[in-house]
Amino acid sequence: xxxxxxxxxxxxxxxxxxxxxxxxxxxxxxxxxxxxxxxxxxxxxxxxxxxxxxxxxxxxxxxxxxxxxxxxxxxxxxxxxxxxxxxxxxxxxxxxxxxxxxxxxxxxxxxxxxxxxxxxxxxxxxxxxxxxxxxxxxxxxxxxxxxxxxxxxxxxxxxxxxxxxxxxxxxxxxxxxxxxxxxxxxxxxxxxxxxxxxxxxxxxxxxxxxxxxxxxxxxxxxxxxxxxxxxxxxxxxxxxxxxxxxxxxxxxxxxxxxxxxxxxxxxxxxx
Amino acid sequence: xxxxxxxxxxxxxxxxxxxxxxxxxxxxxxxxxxxxxxxxxxxxxxxxxxxxxxxxxxxxxxxxxxxxxxxxxxxxxxxxxxxxxxxxxxxxxxxxxxxxxxxxxxxxxxxxxxxxxxxxxxxxxxxxxxxxxxxxxxxxxxxxxxxxxxxxxxxxxxxxxxxxxxxxxxxxxxxxxxxxxxxxxxxxxxxxxxxxxxxxxxxxxxxxxxxxxxxxxxxxxxxxxxxxxxxxxxxxxxxxxxxxxxxxxxxxxxxxxxxxxxxxxxxxxxxxxxxxxxxxxxxxxxxxxxxxxxxxxxxxxxxxxxxxxxxxxxxxxxxxxxxxxxxxxxxxxx
Numbered sequence: 001x002x003x004x005x006x007x008x009x010x011x012x013x014x015x016x017x018x019x020x021x022x023x024x025x026x027x028x029x030x031x032x033x034x035x036x037x038x039x040x041x042x043x044x045x046x047x048x049x050x051x052x053x054x055x056x057x058x059x060x061x062x063x064x065x066x067x068x069x070x071x072x073x074x075x076x077x078x079x080x081x082x083x084x085x086x087x088x089x090x091x092x093x094x095x096x097x098x099x100x101x102x103x104x105x106x107x108x109x110x111x112x113x114x115x116x117x118x119x120x121x122x123x124x125x126x127x128x129x130x131x132x133x134x135x136x137x138x139x140x141x142x143x144x145x146x147x148x149x150x151x152x153x154x155x156x157x158x159x160x161x162x163x164x165x166x167x168x169x170x171x172x173x174x175x176x177x178x179x180x181x182x183x184x185x186x187x188x189x190x191x192x193x194x195x196x197x198x199x200x201x202x203x204x205x206x207x208x209x210x211x212x213x214x215x216x217x218x219x220x221x222x223x224x225x226x227x228x229x230x231x232x233x234x235x236x237x238x239x240x241x242x243x244x245x246x247x248x249x250x251x252x253x254x255x256x257x258x259x260x261x262x263x264x265x266x267x268x269x270x271x
Numbered sequence: 272x273x274x275x276x277x278x279x280x281x282x283x284x285x286x287x288x289x290x291x292x293x294x295x296x297x298x299x300x301x302x303x304x305x306x307x308x309x310x311x312x313x314x315x316x317x318x319x320x321x322x323x324x325x326x327x328x329x330x331x332x333x334x335x336x337x338x339x340x341x342x343x344x345x346x347x348x349x350x351x352x353x354x355x356x357x358x359x360x361x362x363x364x365x366x367x368x369x370x371x372x373x374x375x376x377x378x379x380x381x382x383x384x385x386x387x388x389x390x391x392x393x394x395x396x397x398x399x400x401x402x403x404x405x406x407x408x409x410x411x412x413x414x415x416x417x418x419x420x421x422x423x424x425x426x427x428x429x430x431x432x433x434x435x436x437x438x439x440x441x442x443x444x445x446x447x448x449x450x451x452x453x454x455x456x457x458x459x460x461x462x463x464x465x466x467x468x469x470x471x472x473x474x475x476x477x478x479x480x481x482x483x484x485x486x487x488x489x490x491x492x493x494x495x496x497x498x499x500x501x502x503x504x505x506x507x508x509x510x511x512x513x514x515x516x517x518x519x520x521x522x523x524x525x526x527x528x529x530x531x532x533x534x535x536x537x538x539x540x541x542x543x544x545x546x547x548x549x550x551x552x553x554x555x556x557x558x559x560x561x562x563x564x565x566x567x568x569x570x571x572x573x574x575x576x577x578x579x580x581x582x583x584x585x586x587x588x589x590x591x592x593x594x595x596x597x598x599x600x601x602x603x604x605x
Binding site (some may be wrong): 050071075078081088091095104110154 | 499
């Protein structure tokens with residue numbers, strides 16, 4: 001459904017992505033992993049259409065992202081950043097309703113349909129009880145859920161004509177959260193994928209999170225795709241070592257996989 | 272939560288009613304008591320009717336100037352705070368007032384020799400000065416970034432304020448005592464326009480800016496999430512920032528050309544309004560425009576009466592209220 005075809009991108013004279021090709025089918029739950037500065041965030045920006053590749057193409061349902069209007073894109077693809085700070089004191093419901101921007105005419109105001117969609121999104125992310133609260137008073141995990149609700153409200157179509165067409169892109173959504181909230185976000189993504197059929201792309205540094213939540217993984221290193229495929233194939237000790245230049249063991253623990261660093265001192269000395 | 276339509280309507284009716292009442296009452300209050308009945312008695316020739324003269328020539332233009340300047344500076348303050356994502360920003364943060372002051376100063380010091388035609392040069396020159404200042408700030412902020420960098424905007428604004436202040440001191444050094452006195456009075460902010468001409472000439476610009484503000488209300492809501500988040504929600508961030516910057520700067524320049532750099536309106540009013548109506552710019556903008564008008568007109572009544580028959584420049588009153596208020600805001604923000 002969402003594809004990168006030989007996409008290249010740089011900020012000014014600094015190249016970041018070199019001919020990245022990627023195919024994200026409808027209903028996929030894809031994890032993006034790789035070292036700092038590898039180009040994960042940039043790739044997410046290209047996928048969401050807020051940046052355009054300097055060479056190559058980004059395709060949505062087979063046609064280039066660049067031929068679609070901002071509003072049309074925003075109705076299909078929503079982005080959740082690592083952390084959200086609001087400049088002013090909005091209520092949670094107001095923040096979620098901001099997701100409806102692309103669905104409204106220039107001077108239109110949100111109607112009953114938008115309100116219903118916003119409340120459904122709050123319900124889906126488990127923060128319906130907080131709708132009247134000031135966003136700034138929420139905990140980190142609650143904020144993240146409210147922002148995900150805003151993203152869901154953004155890609156919910158009022159006519160429900162294209163179920164499963166919604167794409168959710170999350171950039172390190174758990175980086176600022178403690179263990180409990182990390183698990184909360186993990187199960188939330190799992191739910192959204194299973195129940196709504198949302199297509200989800202999530203970048204993360206947390207390999208355990210990636211292994212637990214995602215179906216497929218894409219490894220990005222130095223602006224190129226190092227490996228991609230089902231989690232079991234990609235998340236091997238050899239690949240992780242190649243990705244981060246760190247010696248690791250990958251061990252099974254119950255149903256999940258753990259990546260355990262080996263001989264850390266040696267690695268640091270070598271680096 | 273009540274629907275946004277109801278919230279906007281309630282705010283407009285409440286704050287509009289307050290503003291209307293203030294504007295109607297203000298011309299009746301002053302050091303010289305006047306009779307409304309005699310002021311509106313058309314059977315007496317205007318030249319023989321001191322009540323009508325005080326009402327229509329001294330007080331009404333001044334009240335209307337207060338309403339125009341107050342509503343413009345208050346709503347421009349809202350737009351600048353939204354654009355810069357900084358609740359402590361004011362309409363003067365980006366150098367508009369310093370540029371305007373330099374322009375006015377040059378006009379006051381040198382223009383009598385250049386333009387003996389009787390056209391008041393200070394308002395025009397101050398508007399030109401504010402355009403120059405914001406033009407430079409805009410180019411600086413655009414040069415370094417794809418869109419408009421708000422950090423660069425802030426730094427460029429602060430630098431321009433300092434640089435223009437230096438130029439002001441330079442010009443002042445060559446001014447004589449009378450000019451220095453007039454310059455100082457101009458800097459205090461004064462609504463004593465004593466004619467309708469400056470109001471009529473700035474009105475088109477103010478109306479155009481307000482039209483832009485109406486469009487900006489929703490984009491400013493999204494911008495408070497941050498530029499990236501706003502962009503991914505479908506907003507043309509760079510376009511919205513440009514419209515916000517240009518319209519708020521022009522409106523501020525127009526207001527300053529009428530009343531001088533009346534301080535603190537652009538920060539006190541938006542904050543009080545947000546405490547009352549919440550953060551949604553669709554409510555905050557109209558409410559601030561109306562409350563700003565009432566607030567400045569009321570401050571002007573105080574400035575005209577508190578030391579009567581002396582008429583203080585209104586900028587002194589707003590600064591006396593605004594300084595402590597700003598500090599309170601600063602301390603209250605954790």
